[in-house]
Amino acid sequence: MSTRNISRVTRRRFVKQAGLALAAAPLISAPFVTQALADTKALSIVQWSHFVPEYDKWFDAFAKDWGDKNKLSVTVDHIPVGNIAARAAAEASAGAGHDIFGWNGSGGAHLYRKFLVDLTSLVDATEKKYGEISTIGRQIGYNQDDKTWSAFP
Structure with missing residues (x-):
């Protein structure tokens, strides 16, 4: 009977390997903005749901008007501010996501800069x-x- 040394997957090991996988992910913003503008004539934006709901309504109309003037379809997704970090991690991990990401000062621009234009x-x-x-x-x-x-x- 042979004895194998099967290593246990610890939280530390999982996080380390997930970080290595994330580091190997391709650029997010540059390729998707280029593809969006070249192929589909669409632009996608994600930002936090503002605590003043009227601001979100104003921003959506502003983005739509800007898109119409520039012959682009613009979509804006509003997410709870507490979900910004998780959404950024998910999009970076997937290597796909929104063309413009509203960080709201959460440090994401520094954390994910290798994925950004x-x-x-x-x-x-x-x-x-x-x-x-x-x-x-x-x-x-x-x-x-x-x-x-x-x-x-």
Whole structure:
């Protein structure tokens, strides 16, 4: 009778291997935005359900009007603010998801930056036109180590 050394799947091991799998996932934002704009002429947005319901209604109408003017179908999904982190993890893990993700300052822009489009040129152009980004905006989207922006504040 042979004795095998079967390793137990511990929580620590599972999290480590899931993290490695997540690190190997392809870019999320760049390919899907390109595909959305090139193939389907559609744009999908996810953001937290605002505590003022009228804001969500206003934003949906704004997004629809913008889409109509730019010949794009725009859909906006509103989710509870407590579900933002889980949704981001699920979309990153699946390698598929929304084209634009509203982080609401939850740190996701830094956590998932390898999955996101570099927005440095957009932020630079905005700063030239409107002035310097605020301290809180910089904390939310600026990556100090490589001087890039992974979120638009």
